[in-house]
Amino acid sequence: ETGVTQSPTHLIKTRGQQVTLRCSSQSGHNTVSWYQQALGQGPQFIFQYYREEENGRGNFPPRFSGLQFPNYSSELNVNALELDDSALYLCASSFGTVLSGANVLTFGAGSRLTVL
Amino acid sequence: AQSVAQPEDQVNVAEGNPLTVKCTYSVSGNPYLFWYVQYPNRGLQFLLKYITGDNLVKGSYGFEAEFNKSQTSFHLKKPSALVSDSALYFCAVRDIARDDKIIFGKGTRLHILP
Numbered sequence: 448e449t450g451v452t453q454s455p456t457h458l459i460k461t462r463g464q465q466v467t468l469r470c471s472s473q474s475g476h477n478t479v480s481w482y483q484q485a486l487g488q489g490p491q492f493i494f495q496y497y498r499e500e501e502n503g504r505g506n507f508p509p510r511f512s513g514l515q516f517p518n519y520s521s522e523l524n525v526n527a528l529e530l531d532d533s534a535l536y537l538c539a540s541s542f543g544t545v546l547s548g549a550n551v552l553t554f555g556a557g558s559r560l561t562v563l
Numbered sequence: 564a565q566s567v568a569q570p571e572d573q574v575n576v577a578e579g580n581p582l583t584v585k586c587t588y589s590v591s592g593n594p595y596l597f598w599y600v601q602y603p604n605r606g607l608q609f610l611l612k613y614i615t616g617d618n619l620v621k622g623s624y625g626f627e628a629e630f631n632k633s634q635t636s637f638h639l640k641k642p643s644a645l646v647s648d649s650a651l652y653f654c655a656v657r658d659i660a661r662d663d664k665i666i667f668g669k670g671t672r673l674h675i676l677p
Contacts, residue, residue, distance in 0.1 A: 451606070480664065489653055489667040490607070503664050537606055551597070552665055554606030 451555035459561045468523040468558045470538030478543040479521040484535040565590040565658040569668040584639040586654030595657035596637045644675045
């Protein structure tokens with residue numbers, strides 16, 4: 448089975464720009480979660496997508512948005528980038544149902560974003 | 564909201580010695596608890612989980628964790644540490660107040676000294 452793949456692995460942007468990060472979920476998984484991991488910190492939950500709809504959101508402003516596609520892949524978009532957005536962005540897939548909610552997460556290697 | 568706390572930023576253990584990485588939790592209702600490990604420049608990898616049943620949970624790479632309801636703890640343990648166990652370890656909880664999402668602690672860096 449294929450794991451979770453993320454692209455790009457590294458990127459550099461300047462303040463005010465926009466960025467799109469991509470994630471392909473593991474085969475058989477239908478739920479995608481996005482996390483932001485700042486240097487030296489634990490992953491912070493951004494949002495989760497289930498059946499192409501946002502299914503829960505953490506304490507992140509609306510300039511963080513996402514999509515999930517019919518093949519369960521996902522995108523994270525960040526507008527009006529700020530210096531503090533510099534972090535490792537992790538995508539995780541899982542198999543969930545309406546009743547079971549989040550379960551064991553399979554993570555990608557992440558996309559490291561640097562904002563100058 | 565549910566949360567986990569990892570009181571130690573770093574733990575140093577000599578190779579061959581037993582190791583413990585501490586985690587305490589704050590939840591309403593029955594806790595769903597997890598441990599993940601992160602190696603340099605990698606995503607997180609699942610080690611083990613507790614949902615219900617036996618308080619001693621066995622996981623990957625010889626790790627186990629002990630669930631203690633009275634102390635609200637879920638410490639990660641291994642009887643004999645390997646240098647290759649050196650990594651960043653995260654405790655996590657399923658937050659039923661936040662649509663069942665997985666919430667992580669800040670992490671504990673484990674150094675195994677040869």
